Amino acid sequence: MDGMSTEPAAEPRWLSDEEQYAWQSYLHATTLLEDHLDRQLQRDAGMPHVYYGLLVQLSRAPRRRMRMTELAQNAKITRSRLSHAIARLEKNGWVRRENCPSDKRGQLAHLTDEGMHVLEKAAPGHVAAVRGALFDRLSPEQVGQLAEICRVMADGLQPKGADLPWLR
Amino acid sequence: MDGMSTEPAAEPRWLSDEEQYAWQSYLHATTLLEDHLDRQLQRDAGMPHVYYGLLVQLSRAPRRRMRMTELAQNAKITRSRLSHAIARLEKNGWVRRENCPSDKRGQLAHLTDEGMHVLEKAAPGHVAAVRGALFDRLSPEQVGQLAEICRVMADGLQPKGADLPWLR
DNA sequence: TCACAGTTGTTCAATCTTCAAGAACGACCG
DNA sequence: CGGTCGTTCTTGAAGATTGAACAACTGTGA
Numbered sequence: 001m002d003g004m005s006t007e008p009a010a011e012p013r014w015l016s017d018e019e020q021y022a023w024q025s026y027l028h029a030t031t032l033l034e035d036h037l038d039r040q041l042q043r044d045a046g047m048p049h050v051y052y053g054l055l056v057q058l059s060r061a062p063r064r065r066m067r068m069t070e071l072a073q074n075a076k077i078t079r080s081r082l083s084h085a086i087a088r089l090e091k092n093g094w095v096r097r098e099n100c101p102s103d104k105r106g107q108l109a110h111l112t113d114e115g116m117h118v119l120e121k122a123a124p125g126h127v128a129a130v131r132g133a134l135f136d137r138l139s140p141e142q143v144g145q146l147a148e149i150c151r152v153m154a155d156g157l158q159p160k161g162a163d164l165p166w167l168r
Numbered sequence: 169m170d171g172m173s174t175e176p177a178a179e180p181r182w183l184s185d186e187e188q189y190a191w192q193s194y195l196h197a198t199t200l201l202e203d204h205l206d207r208q209l210q211r212d213a214g215m216p217h218v219y220y221g222l223l224v225q226l227s228r229a230p231r232r233r234m235r236m237t238e239l240a241q242n243a244k245i246t247r248s249r250l251s252h253a254i255a256r257l258e259k260n261g262w263v264r265r266e267n268c269p270s271d272k273r274g275q276l277a278h279l280t281d282e283g284m285h286v287l288e289k290a291a292p293g294h295v296a297a298v299r300g301a302l303f304d305r306l307s308p309e310q311v312g313q314l315a316e317i318c319r320v321m322a323d324g325l326q327p328k329g330a331d332l333p334w335l336r
Numbered sequence: 337t338c339a340c341a342g343t344t345g346t347t348c349a350a351t352c353t354t355c356a357a358g359a360a361c362g363a364c365c366g
Numbered sequence: 367c368g369g370t371c372g373t374t375c376t377t378g379a380a381g382a383t384t385g386a387a388c389a390a391c392t393g394t395g396a
Contacts, residue, residue, distance in 0.1 A: 012292035025318035124180035150193035
């Protein structure tokens with residue numbers, strides 16, 4: 001008996017030089033961008049990026065209302081986290097909870113007028129930040145490439161629906 | 169003359185349809201990937217991705233030692249956050265603090281043998297996760313595109329006078 | 337030598353996130 | 367009905383992060 005055993009982890013395929021470089025660049029860039037947007041929104045709108053995203057979702061929903069679970073899924077956060085987040089936004093007066101008429105377990109998050117106002121005030125600065133960091137620096141081809149790359153990534157990470165990609 | 173006034177925020181340039189789509193895809197994909205890696209490492213190595221990154225940095229440093237500030241800069245986190253993180257890793261026995269001989273204010277973070285061992289155990293699974301989510305799904309051209317896009321992004325977000333130690 | 341401004345790392349309080357329950361309700365089946 | 371299981375949302379405690387404040391130290395210039 002020697003090296004070869006029944007171990008499932010045979011030979012880890014490490015990253016090539018190009019892949020390593022791409023991975024480092026990815027981590028570097030995404031971290032910087034996330035920090036940048038978080039700071040910008042915290043400064044200008046008094047909330048982190050995730051919370052801003054919740055308001056955006058609500059603003060686009062019919063009657064500015066959305067079920068908690070649906071909102072959590074769209075924002076890719078847990079229901080628990082959403083519960084805390086909505087509690088905070090409710091304390092700010094930007095969101096209000098309502099009972100769901102069709103399901104007594106359910107709750108609707110409702111973007112208030114005040115919340116809509118905050119969102120409208122914050123949006124231009126936020127878009128400018130995204131532009132300045134990303135879209136004003138990329139060529140149209142690169143924007144397309146980025147979208148396609150992200151689509152492929154998301155395809156392989158889809159948590160629900162068919163769990164086909166989870167090999168093994 | 170009409171609504172136009174002296175407002176400094178003249179006309180926010182919103183995102184085009186292509187840009188909106190790319191931005192949504194970006195947020196979706198990066199969130200999913202980060203969550204995926206965080207869970208994988210939390211499950212297999214008992215620490216989040218950021219902490220794993222710290223161990224990687226240390227493992228590559230001369231004598232497995234690094235100054236706190238340098239480590240924080242490389243990992244793109246604040247010194248405060250690093251302080252807490254190292255305290256936690258120290259509690260696990262994976263890192264130890266040492267006084268810096270040349271600067272009495274300074275501290276060196278030192279990756280212990282035990283920490284190195286944990287890292288070596290976790291690395292294959294982590295690489296597999298990165299591969300499975302990203303590099304095994306992208307064409308070589310896309311890997312190059314991604315690297316270039318991220319390089320441009322990072323260029324525009326570089327916090328200060330740029331020293332680029334991660335560029336070879 | 338002596339300010340003195342700048343750096344280094346830690347700490348505190350406020351905030352945010354996660355994880356493990358748990359209460360309330362709906363859907364289904366006998 | 368009544369029982370059972372799954373869903374929906376909330377809660378509380380532990381852990382993590384942030385930003386400001388702080389003590390200790392360095393290096394520079396007068």
